[in-house]
Amino acid sequence: MNMKSHFMIFAWLVFSINLFAQTDNSISLVKQEASFKALSFLNLIPEGRENEYGFDSRSDFSKIQIEEPYQTYYVSVDHDKLSFIGGGEWRVPLSVNNLFVALLTVQLEDGKAEAVDFGGNLLAQKLQEFENQYLGGGEKLVMIRNTFLNHDYVTTNFSSLCKQANAGGHIPVNVQSTQTIFQLNEASPKVTSMAAFCKETVDFAKNTIEK
DSSP: HHHHHHHHHHHHHHHHHHHHHHHHHHHHHHHHHHOOOOOHTTSOOOOOOOGGGSSSSGGGGGGGOOOEEEEEEOOOOOEEEEEEEEEEEEEEEEEEEEEEEEEEEEEETTTEEEEEEEOOHHHHHHHHHHHHOOSSOOOOOOOETTTTTEEEEESSGGGGBBBBOOBBTTBBTTEEEEOOEEEOOOSSSSOOOHHHHHHHHHHHHHHOOOO
């Protein structure tokens, strides 16, 4: 193995370690903010419309539990090159009686967390389906919002989907990654490959530009 290969492996390991270390601290801040602010968002739901937000009645508000957050990334395409954009956004599932009913959006910037939005009953249910089928516990949860394909994906090994470089908030996608990801927008979470993810995204972006 040559010196360049050793350096690339070392750089990727440093990137992965730093990513996970930052994530551990961020998760604590995000969950703390969700715990503080969840009830204030729930109380904004108009009387009689609780079902629209996944709740049977207002009495459910006192039963909510804060589940493990999903750090959220978006997909960018530039000259057929894909990258992930972070932006410090998290989706935090809220559950009642062990059922995911809604998502609280928390933004994290400069070490400060702020809850900014609430909703997503259907997406919350899809996340629970994914967890019931594929999680073994203790994973770092990441959601990838692909607005080109209008699909949401989740992974428990985000660093393997990335190259180590990170410039201007854009993380280049490792198109050779063999790590599987899970598409949520089907009737049941569907296993797919990064090769399919990248090809479909680039093809869609090309067709959109050509039109």
